[in-house]
Amino acid sequence: xxxxxxxxxxxxxGSFCGALAQTYADQARLKGHEVRVRHLSEMTFDPxxxxxxxxxxxxxxxxxxAVWQDILWCEHFVLTHPLWWGGxxxxxxxxxxxxxxxxxxxxxxxxxxxxxxxxxxxxxEVLVTSDTPGWYFRWIYGAGVRKQTEKQILGFCGLKPTGYxxxxxxxxxxxxxRLKILERAAELGRRAA
Numbered sequence: 480x481x482x483x484x485x486x487x488x489x490x491x492x493g494s495f496c497g498a499l500a501q502t503y504a505d506q507a508r509l510k511g512h513e514v515r516v517r518h519l520s521e522m523t524f525d526p527x528x529x530x531x532x533x534x535x536x537x538x539x540x541x542x543x544x545a546v547w548q549d550i551l552w553c554e555h556f557v558l559t560h561p562l563w564w565g566g567x568x569x570x571x572x573x574x575x576x577x578x579x580x581x582x583x584x585x586x587x588x589x590x591x592x593x594x595x596x597x598x599x600x601x602x603x604e605v606l607v608t609s610d611t612p613g614w615y616f617r618w619i620y621g622a623g624v625r626k627q628t629e630k631q632i633l634g635f636c637g638l639k640p641t642g643y644x645x646x647x648x649x650x651x652x653x654x655x656x657r658l659k660i661l662e663r664a665a666e667l668g669r670r671a672a
Contacts, residue, residue, distance in 0.1 A: 480511045481672035484553035486546070488560030488571040492520040495649060495657065499606050499664045500559040506668030515549050519571055522546070526573020533581050547578050555602045555672035556638055558628070562609035562616070562647075566624045575632055584636040596637030602672060603638035605629070606664060609647040616645060642667070 485504045489496035497518060504514045522542035530536060539547060550556065560571055567575075581587055585594040605628055609616060616622055629640040644667060646660045 480513060481554050482552055483507050483512050483514045483555045483557060483671055484549045485514060485516045485557040486559070487516065487518045487520070488558055488568065488574075490519055490568050490570040492518070494520070494561070495660075496559045496561055496606075496608050498661060499608065499646065500557070502661050502664045503557060503559070503606065503668035503671070506665045507671040510669055510671065512671055515553070517546055517549060519568075519574065522574070524574070524577065526570050526577065528573075528576045536577075536580060539577065543574065543578050546574065547583070550578070550584075550598070550601075553601060555604065555641075556633070557604045557606065557671075558633075559606040559608075561649075562607050562611060562624060565620060566627070579632065579636055594635075596635070599637035601638045602641045603629075603633045604640070604642040604644070604667070604671075605633075606644045606646065606667070608649050609645060610650040611647060613645040613647050616647070641672075 483504070485500050487497045487500035497520070500516060504516045508514045524540040524543045525537070528536070560567055566572070579585070581594070583597065585597050587594045611620070625643050629643060634640060644663070646663070652660070
């Protein structure tokens with residue numbers, strides 16, 4: 480079976496993203512996968528990289544080190560997050576800024592324009608909640624955060640994208656709508672890696 484890390488990337492506790500993450504994780508466990516769940520809302524760290532060079536990076540706080548160890552442990556990384564102002568919540572972006580460092584997640588190689596991907600061999604999947612309808616996100620906004628997340632963050636380090644799933648609109652959705660959304664997340668968990 481597969482080792483799966485599920486990161487609930489919503490900075491607030493008790494969010495619908497958290498319910499999506501837990502639903503996915505529960506169903507993946509029922510299929511026999513080994514699953515770890517991390518909640519951004521429970522982590523304490525400085526999200527500001529705060530220096531101009533990687534060699535001056537501050538040490539990882541315990542919560543960030545735990546996430547990094549889980550990334551190294553996992554074979555499949557699942558990220559749930561809300562779409563805020565067309566992108567990732569600041570604290571989630573800060574987590575990536577602080578954890579995915581050169582020499583660990585990627586390595587610059589002299590003479591090559593692109594770095595070596597040090598997290599190769601792992602896959603990734605993203606579940607996004609949004610108030611923006613999916614078609615509007617894709618056709619009008621151009622799905623910028625999808626490109627950033629899949630290509631410039633996860634893929635840049637070697638985590639091969641296997642799915643990007645939009646759950647919208649959340650605002651104005653009722654109990655029946657949310658149950659359908661959770662069932663869709665459950666199905667993704669049952670089909671995990």
